[in-house]
Amino acid sequence: MLPALLAAVLSIMIYLITTLSRRGPSFVPEDIPDLSDKTILITGGNSGIGYQTAKELLLKGATVYLSARSRKKAAEAIEKLERETKRTAKFLELDLADLRSVRGAATEFLKQESSLNVFFNNGKVGHSFGIDYG
Ligand SMILES: NC(=O)c1ccc[n+]([C@@H]2O[C@H](COP(=O)([O-])OP(=O)(O)OC[C@H]3O[C@@H](n4cnc5c(N)ncnc54)[C@H](OP(=O)(O)O)[C@@H]3O)[C@@H](O)[C@H]2O)c1
Secondary structure (H helix, E strand, O other): OHHHHHHHHHHHHHHHHHHHHHOOOOOOHHHOOOOOOOEEEEEOOOOHHHHHHHHHHHHOOOEEEEEEOOHHHHHHHHHHHHHHHOOOOEEEEOOOOOHHHHHHHHHHHHHHOOOOOEEEEOOOOEEEOOEEEO
């Protein structure tokens, strides 16, 4: 009786472990709907998470504003995005740690757009106890 019970418990555990470890994310980039009527601003868009976000949103047709402090790094990122998506992100110079820069970027954005649909505030703004935070 006991060996049969142990075998049953073991089988259930093996089934759960193999099933759960096979499960991928429930929402993947292919699930993003068409965004061709959306304007999206991503801070810190020239690398890492911001870059990948810009890429997926460009592929879905969004108008993407990529902001960062470094014009040079942003230009390189925009060129790479063009190769990968055949679409062009717009650069907005912005230092989140400087409120004059934030106001300047907002003014520049409003010269070009009348509305903003999505704001990804992803850029890093400093260090705390050796850990970067955004
Ligand atoms: N990667 C992770 O595992 C992880 C984990 C937890 C949280 N996060 C957070 O997720 C966000 C993205 O992380 P990541 O790893 O993709 O970062 P990353 O590759 O280092 O990119 C950071 C981005 O932020 C920009 N940036 C830095 N300082 C800025 C400032 N003062 N104003 C405006 N933009 C600024 C950088 O461009 P410039 O230097 O040209 O400005 C760059 O585009 C960050 O906020 C980070 O704290 C990341």
